[in-house]
Amino acid sequence: MEKLHINLDEKSYDIFIERGIFEEVGKYISKFYKKKKIVVVTDTNVDSLYGDMLLKNLENSGYVPSKVVFDAGEENKNFDTLTKVYEKIIDSGIKRGDLLIAFGGGVVGDLAGFAASTIYRGMDFIQIPTTLLAQVDSSVGGKVAVDTTRGKNLVGSFYQPKMVIIDPELLKTLDEREVRSGMAEVIKYGAIYDNEFFNYLLEKEDLKSSMEDIEKIIKRCCEIKAKIVEVDELDLGLRMILNFGHTLGHAIEKYYDYTKYTHGEAISIGMYEITILGEKLGITKTGESKKIKEILKKYELPIEDKVNLGDLIEIMKSDKKNISGILNFIFLSEIGKVEVKKVAEEEIGNKLLK
Missing domain, CATH: 1.20.1090.10 (Dehydroquinate synthase-like - alpha domain)
Incomplete structure (x- = not known):
């Protein structure tokens, strides 16, 4: 187990790096989150590989998870997708005091993180990155954003996660x-x-x-x-x-x-x-x-x-x-x-x- 701490005063959080940690994700979440409802935001690629597995892992830890899935690809990191994600989160019964999990690569982390930073004026979220790029870079540091027709990441914010959980085993399914x-x-x-x-x-x-x-x-x-x-x-x-x-x-x-x-x-x-x-x-x-x-x-x-x-x-x-x-x-x-x-x-x- 590798553990790193990012010291940002009241916004500080830990990064956990370990092969197989994905199967124990609920144990780590329970360190700071004591409620039941969790919404997982992911894309179609990650969902087809690991979506049901994550929900089962959360259920085994006593959580009540729901899932919001959007089409994979940088071209979908936009306001149209974001609006649909907002609506699905609201329809799932998730409230401000509940938890959002950004589960995917850089596109998912950016869009889901931005959704967390803005829906209900902000709700807690964690990052579970599934690509090498996201594990070494985009999941850490709190930059979240969506693209516009004028350019990449032009609308966004700085919003730190409560935790980052990195499992290198998830990289095995990447091309x-x-x-x-x-x-x-x-x-x-x-x-x-x-x-x-x-x-x-x-x-x-x-x-x-x-x-x-x-x-x-x-x-x-x-x-x-x-x-x-x-x-x-x-x-x-x-x-x-x-x-x-x-x-x-x-x-x-x-x-x-x-x-x-x-x-x-x-x-x-x-x-x-x-x-x-x-x-x-x-x-x-x-x-x-x-x-x-x-x-x-x-x-x-x-x-x-x-x-x-x-x-x-x-x-x-x-x-x-x-x-x-x-x-x-x-x-x-x-x-x-x-x-x-x-x-x-x-x-x-x-x-x-x-």
Whole structure:
């Protein structure tokens, strides 16, 4: 059992990481939740694999669970889906003092978490992430959101879960592409914060050998994110470094309407391209882009795309990280260290991408 604590005063919570913990989920929930009703919000993919199993596990612990299921896919992380989820939660008889479980990957965690933060003006929830990307990144830190037609995660909030329960066994039903996608976020943590961890990942023979140590990998990513979130919960300073590769990556996702690349694949391209750009601008130590390329290729992640830069620039101007016309671009100084560079909206095209 690996246990981490995120210290956010009255919003503090624990992260539990253990193979097989999914079967004991009720025991952990009972540590803080003494009522009976629970609503599980998940998507069609996760529900078909584990939905009934989770409800049975909860029932065996004396809970009275209900289930709300929406269609899987980033394209469904929107207000239409959110409205249906709200209505189903209300129809299930769940009230403000009850508990919501976000059970799925990043899309489920974001949408269900946002639903929890807003329905009845806020109800408690926990995260049970089922993808590698969600287990190492999106389930921790309290960012919840939905997409709009103008971009990804433009409407959201910071709303911390009461607990995060991570079972690496749930990763066994993922297809290989999804696992590789999650490795992009794993690599990000080494690149921005921990050169030793980066080299550890680089020295692994392949994805299979990394998966053999997946509990250690998940723990290290969560440790890094916990340290960052404890310092900057609301993404006003240090937490910005977690966006390495994301400004470009999110724009690429939006450019293709979330159909060509997974989130991790788009972030992979973003990390490589921004590192090349950093070297050109004299911000990033020469040669670091080769290391980024090597590690991304090792895990068979994409590094480039012939995208229309003019369109990308317009999308980036709508990014949620655009604060009063200023975007913060995250560059590597070198592997394990970053530099935040503020760029005015009107400068993006002529100063950065040419």
